[in-house]
Amino acid sequence: MKPTPILIHIVEDDAFYCSLLAHHLSLNPEHHVKKFTSARAFLDALHEKPDIVTLDYSLPDGTGDQLLSQVKELSPDTKIIFISGQNDIKIAIDLLKKGVHDYIVKDDDTKERLWIAVEHLRETIELKKELDSLRNEVAKKYDFQKVMIGNSDPIRQVFQWIDKASKTNITVSINGETGTGKELVAKSIHFNSFRKKQPFVAVNVAAIPKELLESELFGHEKGAFTGAAGRRIGKFEEAHKGTLFLDEIGEMDLSLQAKLLRVLQEKEITRVGSNQLIPIDVRIIVATHKNLLHEVKNGRFREDLYYRLLGLPIVVPPLRERGNDIILIARFFIDQFCRENSLQSKTLTVEAKKKLMLYNFPGNIRELKSIVELACVMSDENEIDAPHINISSNSYIEKMNGEDVTLRDFTTRLIQHYLEVYQYDVLKVAEKLDIGKSTIYRMIKNNELVVSKYQN
Numbered sequence: 001m002k003p004t005p006i007l008i009h010i011v012e013d014d015a016f017y018c019s020l021l022a023h024h025l026s027l028n029p030e031h032h033v034k035k036f037t038s039a040r041a042f043l044d045a046l047h048e049k050p051d052i053v054t055l056d057y058s059l060p061d062g063t064g065d066q067l068l069s070q071v072k073e074l075s076p077d078t079k080i081i082f083i084s085g086q087n088d089i090k091i092a093i094d095l096l097k098k099g100v101h102d103y104i105v106k107d108d109d110t111k112e113r114l115w116i117a118v119e120h121l122r123e124t125i126e127l128k129k130e131l132d133s134l135r136n137e138v139a140k141k142y143d144f145q146k147v148m149i150g151n152s153d154p155i156r157q158v159f160q161w162i163d164k165a166s167k168t169n170i171t172v173s174i175n176g177e178t179g180t181g182k183e184l185v186a187k188s189i190h191f192n193s194f195r196k197k198q199p200f201v202a203v204n205v206a207a208i209p210k211e212l213l214e215s216e217l218f219g220h221e222k223g224a225f226t227g228a229a230g231r232r233i234g235k236f237e238e239a240h241k242g243t244l245f246l247d248e249i250g251e252m253d254l255s256l257q258a259k260l261l262r263v264l265q266e267k268e269i270t271r272v273g274s275n276q277l278i279p280i281d282v283r284i285i286v287a288t289h290k291n292l293l294h295e296v297k298n299g300r301f302r303e304d305l306y307y308r309l310l311g312l313p314i315v316v317p318p319l320r321e322r323g324n325d326i327i328l329i330a331r332f333f334i335d336q337f338c339r340e341n342s343l344q345s346k347t348l349t350v351e352a353k354k355k356l357m358l359y360n361f362p363g364n365i366r367e368l369k370s371i372v373e374l375a376c377v378m379s380d381e382n383e384i385d386a387p388h389i390n391i392s393s394n395s396y397i398e399k400m401n402g403e404d405v406t407l408r409d410f411t412t413r414l415i416q417h418y419l420e421v422y423q424y425d426v427l428k429v430a431e432k433l434d435i436g437k438s439t440i441y442r443m444i445k446n447n448e449l450v451v452s453k454y455q456n
Ligand SMILES: Nc1ncnc2c1ncn2[C@@H]1O[C@H](COP(=O)(O)OP(=O)(O)OP(=O)(O)O)[C@@H](O)[C@H]1O
Pocket: 147, 148, 149, 150, 176, 177, 178, 179, 180, 181, 182, 183, 184, 185, 247, 289, 329, 332, 365, 366, 369
């Protein structure tokens, strides 16, 4: 990789010594070096935001401490090296604690030590520039309307919510069945918000054992519990200035919910095993497939946390409610799979499309992806036909294939099937099948439908 040119300001009131250091550092053609013999002159040029500044600790018109705080405020990314006549370890430690990168004592080795210090900082600066440019790239490419395929009314509504959520810092709560794209929605919000160049950190609450979740979120100090061999930064700190996505928030246990609420209110965390408060600036996005209000009513989710997290609620519709999007998304995955596997592009026959459109996709987009990827593998020609679409469903309707059933049986099983699909939401099922809700209630009363999980 070609070295990046860096701008170095040398601030030293002894004009001869200043020129000596400047000459030495200019031996590297990638160093663009400027000299300043007073604090005033340097501060006037600070708007140039040098990559590195070397500061004489005692200048006639400004102390080291004053200059340090001004550089930190006006050009926070500038790396600071102090060069001082005093070999005072206390001052050196104090400055290093305040974020100074090096402290070099003026003696015969100063030039060499300065050279080494600058080379080390160069590596850090180059890495940071590379990271910034990669983050810029990702942010530029993250046009969610291209990443999230769909044109149906329900998904357009989601796009509008994403757009609104991206413009502010509001907490967002995403609700939707498994595999509907909740994490994609969260990423779309992050990468279109002013936090896009900062980290997006995702935590799946359900995937982490309860006893480890607190330290995963807030970090821990060495020896905080058996097995805590060293200090560990938690996800909140990792996501500082960025976005923390808490997936499956409904699975968090009540005691941790209380801690999370406090953190969200105070905007401070404490690592497990420490009393030190660490300020954090994190945007929170949560997701769940559960009805959190039901969880609140059943005492499994704190009401105060529920309202703290609700913010802007986004409901991601299941795939079966997105009409022709099923085909658009299928084509997207087919093209992607063929590209990645150097296969010729494949089209879907009318029969294959019909088969996809008739299926109800309990696993939503994740399931559609695996079905069409398998179809790409199964089809030899450049066409994917219905038999290549391998739908393995346990649904009542699928099981009825080839069975000798009466119309009454068929109706009952169909309603039963949709009750399960819609998580026992009678109104939705009635709407979907275009039948009266009282018909369903009557069938429930007559025990014609299995209602053990009936929740209304
Ligand atoms: N509209 C879409 N267009 C293209 N791909 C999509 C779309 N929505 C989701 N996906 C893809 O589908 C898969 C599942 O999406 P995602 O992980 O965001 O769902 P989820 O709702 O968060 O799942 P879970 O409930 O299991 O956490 C991912 O590979 C994602 O990139």
